[in-house]
Amino acid sequence: MNKSEIVAAIADGLEVTRKDAERAVDTVFKMIGEALADGDKVVISGFGTFEVRTRVAREGRNPRTGEIVEVPAQKTPAFKAGKVLKDAVNK
Template sequence: MNKSELVDTMAEAADIPKTAAAKALDGFIDAIANALKEGDTVSIIGFGNFTVKERAARTGRNPQTGATIQIAASKSPSFKAGKALKDAIK
């Protein structure tokens, strides 16, 4: 399912116009992104948790040359599904 299909499904389920569903989805995504950017965790009971995980700096290899390179530390968004979501897909 892509974003436009998700908007269609949301609009149908909530009985609202597609433009309103698209605005709601964009607002939801922006709210999560802004919270993660500030270092917060977003918890939706029954659905899951959005968090930021930090990756330490490490040494890697260039696959073409085999040369050793330094990979900088970074932050990455993470999602952990909640129990209700896990149970729903079993």
């Protein structure tokens, strides 16, 4: 399922226009992104948790030359599924 399919399902389920549904979806994604950028955790009960995790700096290897390169530390978004979502997937 992609974003346009989500928008269509919301529009049909709530009986609103696709434009309104798309604005709602965009707003939710924007708010999650902004919260993660601020370092906050986003918890959606029954669905899961979005958070920012920090990867430590490490040594990597250039596969073409074999040269060792330093890979800097970085922040990355992560998602952990909640129990209800896990149970729904494993039915």
